Amino acid sequence: MAIEIKMPALSPTMEEGTLAKWLVKAGDTVKSGDILAEIETDKATMEFEAVDEGVIASIAVAEGTDGVKVGTVIATISEEGESAALAPKAEAAAPPAQGAEPVARSEEQAEDHGLPPNPGEKASAMPDAGRERVKASPLARRIAAQKGVELSSLSGSGPNGRIVRADVEGLQSGDGRAPITPQLETGPRPSSGKEEVANVASVAASKPVAIPEIPHAATKLSNVRKTIARRLTEAKQTVPHIYLTVDVQLDALLALRAELNDALEARGVKLSVNDLLVKALAASLMQVPKCNVMFTPDQLIAFKRADISVAVSTPAGLITPIVSEADTKPVSVIATEIKELAGRAREGKLKPEEYQGGTASISNMGMYGIKQFDAVINPPQGMILAVGAGEKRPWVMPDGTLGVATIMSATGSFDHRAIDGADGAELMQAFKGLVEKPLGLLA
Template sequence: MPIELKMPALSPTMEEGTLAKWLVKEGDAVKSGDLLAEIETDKATMEFEAIDEGVVSQILVAEGTDGVKVGTVIAVITGEGEGEDAGAKAAPTPAAKEEVKAAEPQDVAPAKAGAASVSAPTPAAPASARATEKAPPAPAKSGDRIKASPLAKRLAAERGIDLATITGTGPGGRIVKDDLDGAPAGAATPAAAASAAAPAAPAPAATSAPATAGPIPDFGIPHEDTKLSGMRKTIARRLTQSMQEAPHIYLTVDIRLDALLKLRGELNASLESRGVKLSVNDMLIKALAVALERVPACNVSFGGDVMRQYSRADISVAVSIPGGLITPIITDAGGKSMSKISTEMSELAAKAKEGKLQPAEYQGGTASISNMGMMGIKQFTAVINPPQAMIMAIGAGEKRPYVVDDALAIATVMSATGSFDHRAIDGADGALLMKTFKELVENPLGLVA
């Protein structure tokens, strides 16, 4: 019996994703645990595993397709003994058909629909014929229907490439982006020209794009446009939402680091045999968690008509990765030793940079910390990560003139700035948290008690 493979929900909030890459092709035999595809969510690229055995009889959504809704049928598997005919007869349910129709790259449409085509389309071949054809695809001839992904169509129109001269290497001979590399550019096809001249029909707003997104004016400056990744769209949307909805209040304190640096050196000497090396950031994560436990009024989230009070401090730590930023979480950081925090942070940061974080490792958190001190930034303000109500921005520790015991001295000092959602956290409570954080860092034995 044919088995439909559907776009999985790889996180509790995932509604759609990008089918980044197929790791199998039609005709491949698969078994439970085999990797089928790489799917890009808003924060990471994750692998999709098979849970059934059989043969991949149909691939319904080409790799590189954006905005594939969760639940959309993306491929069909048949039992090894059922043959290709069984796979050809496997048809999605009526609801799934509509989803596939929306998600699957469509064949080139006539010029009046705004597609790049040089010939009138002919009726589509039956699904059974598409599923069983094995001959290598050839360039489309006059009168043939041209199959191409939306990205390939757009790039072909921009570069003036005639798709009828291109041999597709995608599923079923579909033309994909890679097929256009090296193809000779020429004059835009008549359909493409007509499309460019005609006003485009308004497209539905993408849920993952920022509400204020719009075309960038062309001032004649040499440039190159790069399509936004799902991660970058999500960052733009969430930060825009945060600044529009949450009234930020910023509170800054200068903190002397000498005692903490001394304690760090002593702890690292004792932990060396265990292969653990504490960073200043590990100790600041602990300090923020303990401060939130001591000032619970700041360990909250604002929910419109409710205030959520958290009973533990889960700290989201900003980590820069290629293409954006992600915040892996140290759960119950106040209840963990600094050596445990250090070990977990090293593992999470490595997974983040490899794009292998699981949703539970970066979704949630009760407050965030962002440290740019290692890049020499003296002070900055960070944007709150909703639905959290505060984030701590850490600047560089540097030698400064500082009053110590009523005398001017040279001390290692850093500036820390808390951003607070003023709907949820009053200024006095935010100030108390900053004071508590400062005291913990300047008297760090409280972090190991």
């Protein structure tokens, strides 16, 4: 009996992924633990292992296919002694041989790949006698019928002007011309705001962007980039941000870092300024627990430890691996973990539990010479700290004299639904105090 291999859920939130690469082909013998494929999720590329033994009978989803839903059959394995002569279904995109019966496909698959509907659906795509022929997919016809939309008044965005699902999904019932324009309300309402985000995304997706006739290169969006776009849009549209900035003197922290690096050299550990700032943020969150929170529609979640998400730039986009329990870990351990996590993040090899969660984030653009910036909150976290470059500036010294000091601007972005301005200000003062008197980070 053939064993179906289905698209796995490689993280608790994964709903679909990209089948990036097959590492086996039809006819290969596999055993439990063999790597079958590489699958790109919304944050990383992960290896998919075989559970059963047998021979790969067929490959149902070609490598490079986007939007493969969790649970979709992607291949089949024939058990030992069973014939494996089944033809691969999707290894080649060539049309079937003359006289051969076409492979059945769902309406959604037909639309996604710009293909005609299944042979058995041809009758539904034909116009009634005496009426002008309208090119439309069966799925688009069904949605149009449910909404009372007249297809003849629509312009199709599919191949050869064919009307597809996206052309009719955003239309009002009984109207074949006017798409619904989402009205974002300015007053309070019970919903979380996700409905508005979904409507805006739906309308945007149904209207192709006009590309200027200028020499350019087009790069297909990765799952990581799509997720970044979706989450940042949701964050800015649904989370009321409040921004608080402090200037912090770094000289004492830099001196302490130099001493610690000299002492840790024999252990092969080198601390960065960012490692110490991660520790300072974690310690600040424990001093001001009102900022170590997460907002939900009906609850305010207060965390008992500080897990800090550290923004790391990768070729695929920004990802935030997590230093768990940063409030209790020594800075040497934090430095080692960040280095290891950042390396695997750039290789796309992070495990889901290593980038999902966190109680707050830190983003440091000081190495690029950025003086100050406002970061976007990473939902559902309640705050993110944006750190700029340290630079020599005129500074009033503790004795009242004017001197020159190394100053860094740090801006906290807070979810104003969960964190009041005064509480955010208290956190920024706690952070400033720990950085300017850094021995407290070692206590």
